[in-house]
């Protein structure tokens with residue numbers, strides 16, 4: 518019963534350093550958040566010790582009476598958080614992550630070598646939506662299925678629904694996937710449903726990035742139009758790292774059985790019960806009026822950040838945002854996303870480089886993705902994001918300066934100005 522500090526000082530110290538990094542920097546990665554203490558407590562609980570392959574009431578191991586109750590509560594709360602009728606929708610809460618949730622959904626919906634269409638990675642889509650390059654099939658979603666990605670319109674950065682409609686009539690996919698990792702705009706679900714229905718395809722939404730906004734009623738509802746909806750639980754939803762698969766119920770429970778079997782035994786083994794308990798806690802929080810206010814603030818902050826960057830003369834993909842993320846195009850400044858990411862990192866601002874549609878090379882992306890979910894959890898408001906935009910502006914000035922004269926003094930000054938607060942500087946020194 519020794520503590521982590523007593524048992525393994527090396528790991529303990531690194532955890533402490535990471536805590537400090539997270540709490541003293543500006544976290545702008547669009548897929549990250551700060552989950553609550555209660556969620557972390559459930560996640561770090563002895564539930565991690567238990568094996569429970571199967572579903573509540575039908576396990577392959579004994580001793581699951583409490584685990585069954587927890588998983589059932591989690592399933593109930595998942596439906597409640599998204600205001601779903603349990604007669605119409607069911608959910609599997611066992612996927613270990615968003616990627617495994619997606620592969621299990623694909624396993625349930627289509628057969629090997631069936632065709633699928635998802636948004637191309639370079640247009641903001643996710644790897645698991647059929648990513649491949651001209652030379653290589655990269656994701657298992659393109660290795661085991663035939664993928665033909667759709668894109669955004671080069672000039673506007675918006676989904677090219679016309680081209681998707683045309684190509685889908687030719688390619689005739691069995692599955693159409695919507696949802697993205699770097700798309701700042703709303704989805705036209707009725708139109709996607711029509712495109713899928715033209716040849717009897719399934720429509721699946723991967724709402725990983727925006728599920729907190731869907732729960733908070735700050736994004737269009739994919740459930741009204743889709744057959745299956747997947748999500749991660751750790752982005753705007755603010756839970757532990759995991760995935761969920763929602764499925765529409767049919768007469769013979771056909772889809773339900775297919776999804777459940779795809780998760781276990783097809784793609785996973787024992788569920789991570791500590792994570793499922795933590796998801797349940799996060800879903801309880803996501804159904805509260807406070808969470809709805811949080812989702813509203815995430816969007817208001819994103820809008821404020823986009824406006825402030827635009828006022829500073831910057832170009833944004835799609836010229837703005839409808840959700841929690843802003844895709845910042847740095848090509849007009851002749852800077853790469855990697856350079857700005859690195860300089861931000863040196864100033865304790867965490868962002869990630871991201872390709873912008875039309876980039877010549879995927880290796881050197883021309884932009885940076887920014888998200889407001891994490892800092893909104895730390896109570897940032899619109900005026901704070903105007904300040905964040907000013908800091909970002911200064912990183913660009915430094916990047917340009919470094920590019921020209923390699924001035925490290927300017928960067929040092931900036932870090933000092935950003936920390937400003939002696940306590941933080943001192944804490945950092947102590948570590």
Ligand code: PLP
Pocket residue numbers: 548613614615616617619643645696697698723724725726749758759760
């Ligand atoms: N789907 C989307 C849209 C994502 O953005 C991501 C992760 O960033 C995933 C799925 C994969 O989630 P995970 O990293 O939990 O496997």
